[in-house]
Amino acid sequence: MTPESSTRPSAAERHPKDLRRPTPQDSGLERRAGEPVRLDEVDHRLLAALADDARIPNNALAASVGIAPSTCLTRVRRLREEGVVRGYHADIDPVLAGRPLQAIIAVRMQGPTRARLSAYLRQLAELPGVLNVFLLGGAHDFFLHVAAPDADGLNDFVIEHLSTDPDVALTETNLIFQHLRAGWY
The missing domain is CATH 1.10.10.10 (Winged helix-like DNA-binding domain superfamily/Winged helix DNA-binding domain)
Structure with a gap:
C-alpha cells in the first residue's frame, strides 16, 4: 500500500x-491569486x-x-x-430532454442589490431550467441562458423568478433560434 x-x-x-x-x-x-498555471x-x-x-x-x-x-x-x-x-x-440536448425553447435573459438589478451580485449569481444558477449564468460588466448585471418546455413555460419562469423579485430592476428576454457548442480549445 x-x-x-x-x-x-x-x-x-x-x-x-x-x-x-x-x-x-x-x-x-473565486478570483485566483498568483500566476496563471x-x-x-x-x-x-x-x-x-x-x-x-x-x-x-x-x-x-x-x-x-x-x-x-x-x-x-x-x-x-x-x-x-x-x-x-x-x-x-x-452535454445534454435540451430539445430531447423536453426543453426545446432556449433564451438569453438579460437581468439588471436594483442599485442596492449590486453589492450582493456574487451571492445572487449562485441563486440564479439554482433556478429550474437555467443552463448558464454570466455575471457581466456593462448595462446588464447578468445573462441567463435558460431552456423551457414552451413559450408559456418561459413566460412563467420570467414572471415567477425574475419579474416578481423586488431586487430585479429589468429583464429582457431574447429567444435563441440556434445554438452550437463551440470547441474553443
Missing part, C-alpha cells in the same frame, strides 16, 4: 465534481483531447498525445489539482 492510498480520500475524490453540486471554486467564481504543448494537447471527449480512457488519451499512460494520468491529475480542468460534464 502506498502512502497516498493509505490516506483517507478527500471530499472531491469521494464525490467527483460531475456528481456533486458545483461550488464557487468549481465554477471559477504554466502549460506546455503536451498540456494543451491533453486539454484539447479532453474538451473533445471527456470520457476518453486514460490509455487512449495518452496515445492520442504521444505520452505514456502513467505520465498522462499524472498530468491530468495536476491539471485538475491546479484548477485548469474544473470538472467533467454531460
Whole structure:
C-alpha cells in the first residue's frame, strides 16, 4: 500500500465534481491569486483531447498525445489539482430532454442589490431550467441562458423568478433560434 492510498480520500475524490453540486471554486467564481498555471504543448494537447471527449480512457488519451499512460494520468491529475480542468460534464440536448425553447435573459438589478451580485449569481444558477449564468460588466448585471418546455413555460419562469423579485430592476428576454457548442480549445 502506498502512502497516498493509505490516506483517507478527500471530499472531491469521494464525490467527483460531475456528481456533486458545483461550488464557487468549481465554477471559477473565486478570483485566483498568483500566476496563471504554466502549460506546455503536451498540456494543451491533453486539454484539447479532453474538451473533445471527456470520457476518453486514460490509455487512449495518452496515445492520442504521444505520452505514456502513467505520465498522462499524472498530468491530468495536476491539471485538475491546479484548477485548469474544473470538472467533467454531460452535454445534454435540451430539445430531447423536453426543453426545446432556449433564451438569453438579460437581468439588471436594483442599485442596492449590486453589492450582493456574487451571492445572487449562485441563486440564479439554482433556478429550474437555467443552463448558464454570466455575471457581466456593462448595462446588464447578468445573462441567463435558460431552456423551457414552451413559450408559456418561459413566460412563467420570467414572471415567477425574475419579474416578481423586488431586487430585479429589468429583464429582457431574447429567444435563441440556434445554438452550437463551440470547441474553443
